[in-house]
Amino acid sequence: MEVLLSSFGILARWDVVAALIIGSVGGVIIGAIPGVGAAVAIAILLPATFIFDPIVGLTALLGIYGSSMYGGAIPAILINTPGTAVNALTTYDGYPMTQRGEGRRALALAYSASFFGGVFAILCLILLSPLLASFAKNFGSREIFLAALLGIVLVIVAHRGQTLIAAAFACFGIWLQTIGLALDYSKTYTFGQSWLSSGVNLIVVVLGLFAISQAFVLLIDKDNSPKAEPMSGSIFQGFKELMQHKRVVTISSSFGVVMGMIPGVGEFTAQFMSYTTARRLSKTPEQFGNGSPEGLIASEAANNAVPPAAMIPLLALGIPGEALTAMMLSVFYVHNVVPGPQLFSGQLDFVVALYIALLILNVLVLVFLLFSTNLLLKIIQIPTRFLGVVVLTLSFVGVYSLRNSVTDCIMAACIGVLGFIMKRLNLPIVPIILGMVLGEIMQNKLRTSMLRVKNPFDMIDRPIAFILFCLILIVLFGHFRRIWMEQKAAKSQ
Amino acid sequence: MNTQTIKTKPGEILFIAAFFLFSAFLLSQLGEQATFKPKGKFFAQPAVWPGISVFGMTLFGGLHLLTRYKHRVGGTGAEFTTWLRALEFVAWFMVYVYAVPKFGYLPCTLLFTTALGFRMGYRKTSTLLWATFAGLMIVFIFKTLLGVKIPGGAIYEYLPDALRNFMIVNF
Numbered sequence: 001m002e003v004l005l006s007s008f009g010i011l012a013r014w015d016v017v018a019a020l021i022i023g024s025v026g027g028v029i030i031g032a033i034p035g036v037g038a039a040v041a042i043a044i045l046l047p048a049t050f051i052f053d054p055i056v057g058l059t060a061l062l063g064i065y066g067s068s069m070y071g072g073a074i075p076a077i078l079i080n081t082p083g084t085a086v087n088a089l090t091t092y093d094g095y096p097m098t099q100r101g102e103g104r105r106a107l108a109l110a111y112s113a114s115f116f117g118g119v120f121a122i123l124c125l126i127l128l129s130p131l132l133a134s135f136a137k138n139f140g141s142r143e144i145f146l147a148a149l150l151g152i153v154l155v156i157v158a159h160r161g162q163t164l165i166a167a168a169f170a171c172f173g174i175w176l177q178t179i180g181l182a183l184d185y186s187k188t189y190t191f192g193q194s195w196l197s198s199g200v201n202l203i204v205v206v207l208g209l210f211a212i213s214q215a216f217v218l219l220i221d222k223d224n225s226p227k228a229e230p231m232s233g234s235i236f237q238g239f240k241e242l243m244q245h246k247r248v249v250t251i252s253s254s255f256g257v258v259m260g261m262i263p264g265v266g267e268f269t270a271q272f273m274s275y276t277t278a279r280r281l282s283k284t285p286e287q288f289g290n291g292s293p294e295g296l297i298a299s300e301a302a303n304n305a306v307p308p309a310a311m312i313p314l315l316a317l318g319i320p321g322e323a324l325t326a327m328m329l330s331v332f333y334v335h336n337v338v339p340g341p342q343l344f345s346g347q348l349d350f351v352v353a354l355y356i357a358l359l360i361l362n363v364l365v366l367v368f369l370l371f372s373t374n375l376l377l378k379i380i381q382i383p384t385r386f387l388g389v390v391v392l393t394l395s396f397v398g399v400y401s402l403r404n405s406v407t408d409c410i411m412a413a414c415i416g417v418l419g420f421i422m423k424r425l426n427l428p429i430v431p432i433i434l435g436m437v438l439g440e441i442m443q444n445k446l447r448t449s450m451l452r453v454k455n456p457f458d459m460i461d462r463p464i465a466f467i468l469f470c471l472i473l474i475v476l477f478g479h480f481r482r483i484w485m486e487q488k489a490a491k492s493q
Numbered sequence: 494m495n496t497q498t499i500k501t502k503p504g505e506i507l508f509i510a511a512f513f514l515f516s517a518f519l520l521s522q523l524g525e526q527a528t529f530k531p532k533g534k535f536f537a538q539p540a541v542w543p544g545i546s547v548f549g550m551t552l553f554g555g556l557h558l559l560t561r562y563k564h565r566v567g568g569t570g571a572e573f574t575t576w577l578r579a580l581e582f583v584a585w586f587m588v589y590v591y592a593v594p595k596f597g598y599l600p601c602t603l604l605f606t607t608a609l610g611f612r613m614g615y616r617k618t619s620t621l622l623w624a625t626f627a628g629l630m631i632v633f634i635f636k637t638l639l640g641v642k643i644p645g646g647a648i649y650e651y652l653p654d655a656l657r658n659f660m661i662v663n664f
Binding site: 047048051164165167168170171172174175178182183184186187188189190191212215216219220223383385386388389390392393394395396397400401403404406409410413414416417420421422424425426427435439443446447450 | 502504505508509512516519522526527528530534536537539540542543545546547548549550552553554556557560572575576578579580582583585586587589590591593602605606609610613614615620623624627628631635639640641642643644
């Protein structure tokens with residue numbers, strides 16, 4: 001109770017409230033615009049949040065992260081174009097419903113399922129917090145090193161069909177963060193260039209790979225201005241209908257919570273698993289993909305349950321599971337707040353305050369959506385090349401305001417071209433960012449843990465370290481077994 | 494890996510080959526560009542993590558190239574031309590970067606959004622005005638309201654005293 005009161009105290013500030021409103025409303029709008037997405041917005045806003053307190057900056061970024069998927073469902077349902085990549089599965093059942101003249105019903109269901117998923121995840125995590133706090137205390141350097149290694153392995157194997165290049169890009173990310181001065185002041189991969197001595201900044205890479213590359217994509221692709229018909233009627237009935245699918249929404253939200261907590265897994269796997277489970281349990285599985293309300297509920301509830309859960313490895317262990325939480329980690333670092341076991345056990349009120357903020361933002365988003373869907377339909381129709389102009393202009397703010405460095409801008413522009421090519425080739429970008437972040441964590445934690453390690457087996461002589469090591473082996477074994485099975489099946493055909 | 498499901502995009506082999514050659518070059522430079530101290534502990538060596546990473550880049554990049562090479566498709570030239578088109582916008586961006594400290598954030602942004610909008614094929618006055626307005630709002634939100642660190646333009650020095658300070662602080 002004391003923790004809860006203290007958490008409310010942290011949030012009861014005008015700037016936090018303003019950040020919550022701006023983040024949640026802004027997130028919905030950004031999510032609703034196809035081709036922009038939360039990653040671009042967070043990358044651009046990141047340096048601007050550095051001037052605020054961590055709670056203010058994080059609340060605004062969390063607002064965007066948590067609410068963008070609500071907005072992304074609108075174009076997915078009405079014009080068959082997902083606003084954010086994670087809303088892709090929503091098009092399977094949402095758009096056929098619109099074609100049947102049930103667009104309003106589909107939106108109402110998507111909003112209510114998203115709300116349920118988000119709130120369910122937050123309540124689970126608030127209840128789990130004390131348990132997680134005591135569990136996090138058992139994580140020392142070795143355990144965090146192994147957890148970061150597990151995170152990298154999971155991110156790589158999650159890119160099915162692209163695991164080799166995902167591994168190469170994760171190594172590229174690790175290499176990028178080694179550039180510059182080493183701890184002993186020796187220079188690493190600077191090639192005699194003084195501007196490389198200070199290393200490659202994570203934010204510059206993030207802005208290049210996510211924002212500038214996306215601006216290039218929008219500017220070079222054919223101009224497109226999606227059309228959508230205005231909606232009429234109330235969308236409150238979604239909750240009533242949702243109650244008829246209690247089992248689907250609860251199972252899907254649970255998948256979101258569990259998958260969100262595992263680094264590198266995230267929304268796509270949560271959605272896929274909840275969708276296939278819902279289809280298996282459904283009395284009308286043939287409707288899935290043809291406008292099934294259950295399918296729509298499954299995908300929306302699962303993807304909205306992920307953001308709160310994804311904060312767990314970040315806050316408890318300091319390990320981001322995907323690109324957006326990796327960006328948020330830099331906000332902590334800038335303010336000298338070190339996420340990890342100490343934060344979870346020593347500043348539980350701060351952690352709970354973040355969860356309460358997420359809870360409030362879900363309510364704010366729902367209220368905003370209930371009254372503004374038709375306004376958002378107008379925003380969806382902004383031409384894509386016009387958006388490209390805006391994103392490129394905003395990218396300048398992000399890069400230049402970091403340290404007023406032209407070198408950073410040149411670097412970001414070059415990385416932007418790299419990201420543009422990777423996006424055109426459908427190659428994974430996220431392993432580069434996670435390689436940079438987790439690579440640094442692994443480097444530091446391994447060095448610290450080596451002081452107490454006499455032989456390699458000492459690394460895994462504690463229970464959690466041993467479990468993490470076994471998990472790494474299981475993940476790798478499962479991956480290679482799947483490849484072997486696929487090859488066997490291909491040969492038999 | 495199921496070879497039947499491999500789909501290679503035009504230009505992918507070129508990109509991966511370039512990545513592999515870059516990685517191999519970095520690996521060849523490891524001895525020169527990273528320090529290995531004879532007496533230090535292995536995992537405390539400055540060269541360990543750069544070594545692991547460039548070795549991983551070369552190994553996995555090479556293996557990916559090998560698995561994709563036999564599935565290569567045509568159209569590399571056209572795809573490469575599209576990549577080069579991005580350089581035009583890099584040039585736009587860099588001109589903007591160099592212009593801001595000289596001519597000021599507000600004038601440069603208004604000009605940048607409007608001119609780039611024109612370059613993207615928008616000819617209607619209303620659309621170009623929207624582009625100018627977008628530029629104005631970006632400056633207002635980030636510089637005036639949030640006070641992000643963007644220096645005032647050198648050109649502001651020629652303004653009258655009272656206006657000069659106002660422009661440097663807000664625009």
